[in-house]
Amino acid sequence: MNRAARCLYTLIWWLATPLVLGYLWRRGRRQPEYRRDWGERFGRYEAPAQSRPTLWLHAVSVGETRAAAPLVEALLQRHPGHRLLLTQMTPTGRATARQLFGERVELAYLPYDxxxxxxxFLDRFRPELGVLLETELWPNLIHACAERGMPLHLVNARLSERSLAGYRRVRGLIAPALARLGAVAAQSADDAERLRSLLDPGTSGPVFSVIGNLKYDFAADPALVARGQTWRAAAGTRPVWLIASSREGEEALLLDALARRPIGGLLVLVPRHPQxxxxxxALLTARGLSWRRRSEWNGADPLEQDVLLGDSLGELAAYLAMADLTVMGGSLLDFGCHNLIEPCAVGVPVLIGPSTFNFAEVVRDALAAGAARQADDADGLLALVDQLLADPTGRAAMAQAGRELVQRNRGALARALAVIEPGLRHDGPARPAHSS
Structure with a gap:
């Protein structure tokens, strides 16, 4: 049964290849990067071979890449004799990695499964060890690594109840792949239990551990924080509120609510995806708002418009440092919320909508700590914005609660390294990991 499921899965991949190419071409209309590097999508790479041992990390897109930043920095510091290969599936993830790490890591797309x-892919890079971040379970990839005797771990692993229901429908395919992983280092005990429940009864499977969430080991780039503080001065005495990582449909809901409930000050609106x-x-123009693009602003001229459109990559920490509070995107409609740990770490009060399944435990802790507040819809969110902009004492208390929440939950980095490093060839004295 399990072998038949994998054969069927592989056949579907072969039959779907023309559809996949059509998808890349269509996506390329709005984001030309999708029409590049197609060879890498099928395991054909131009980068020259290297003799150094390779440590491979896979972070599917922007969120996973940013979450991996503390781990990448620690591995670069502690294992200078290794080449660090970082793979993604999206151009925005790749661009984020280039901004974060420059030429210190080698970047490539992970091929389709x-x-x-x-x-x-494995012949070309010959990784000594692989790390899949969060919820990347590719059956053919996992089996191929196991057959070559290459350790492959799932780190910072998470699995929501919604995703668990989907995986259960293809359990005959997922269970044998999951069993061949070396280790699963989960964000929470609930995540670990959901992943363990996918294994066939009686299967020994990987070594499970709970390490916490790597996102709590995030440290904002001081240069970006300073940049945001400079931007804040350009806004003058007006309050500044941020809508961060907004998703399709959310901007229209929030802007329509803003028309019903005007809020003074400067709105900084940062969509999640550059396309x-x-x-x-166009939404801002259609609603008659005065607005300015970040890409057309030098960061110093006075901001007199209603809205600053954050059309830049890699500057989220600067936008956060600029803001008096933030509305976290992906939470108003059914996207499951985006990372609210970053604003907490920077000391920015967080407002979220009803959809939080991707960060359920973090949201629960942030609400309990007083670092975040929640509303059911766009009007409710703007009511909270209005209330908090008029309450600097309340904002300061939320900001402090956020910083303390992040500080209490640091430590996942050291625990992740304890999972990964035993499988690496020794290349000199490893310095201690820092998560400041």
């Missing part, structure tokens, strides 16, 4: 493409910058710009 066809056996031939996976084999070419939507122009779409959001």
């Amino acid at each position: 066809r056996p031939d493409a996976v084999a070419r 939507r910058f122009d779409v959001v710009a």
Whole structure:
């Protein structure tokens, strides 16, 4: 049964290849980067081979790449004799990695999960050890690594109840793959139990541990924080509120609510995906708001418009440092919320909508600590914005609660390293990991 499921899965990948190419071409209309590097999607790479041992990390897109930043920095520091290969599936993830790490890591797309493409990837890079971040369970890839005797771990692993229901429908495919992982280092005990429940009864499977959430080991770039503070001065005495990582449909809801409930001050609106910058710009124009693009502003001239459109990558920490409070995108509609740990770490009060399944435990802790507040809809969120902008004491208390929440939950980095490093070839004295 399990072997038949994998054969069917592989056949579907082969039959779907023309559809996948069509998808890349269509996505390329709005984001031309999707029309580049197609060879890498199928395991064909131009980068020259290297003799150094390779440590491979996979972070599917922007959120996972940012979450991986403390781990990447620690591994670069502690294992200078290794080449660090970082793979993604999206151009925005790749661009984020380049901004965060420059030329210190090698970047490539992880190929689609066809056996031939996976084999070419492993033949080309010959990783000594692999790390999949969060919820990346690719059956052919996992089996290929196991058959080559290459340790492959799932780190910072999470699995929501919604995702668990989906995986259960293909359990005959997922269970044998999960069993061949070396280790699963989960964010929480609930995540670990949900993943363990996918294994076949009686299967020994990987070594499970609970390490916490790597996102809590995030440290904002001081240069970006200073940049945001400079921007804040350009706004003058007006309050500044941020809508961070907004998703499709959310901007329209919030802007319509803003028309019903005007809020003074400067709105900084930062869409999650760069291909939507122009779409959001059109929404602002259609609603008669005065606005300015970050890409057309030098960061010093006075900001007199209603809205600053954050059409830049890699500057989220600066936008956060600029803001008196933030509304976290992905939470108003059914996207499951985006990372609210970053604003807490920077000391910015957080407002969230009803959809939080991707960060359920973090949201629960942030609400309990008083670092975040929640509303059911766009009007409710703007009512909270209005209330908090008029309450500097309340904002300061939320900001402090956020910083303390992050500080209490640090430590996942050291625990992740304890899972990964035993499988690495020794390349000199390893310095201690820092999560400041």
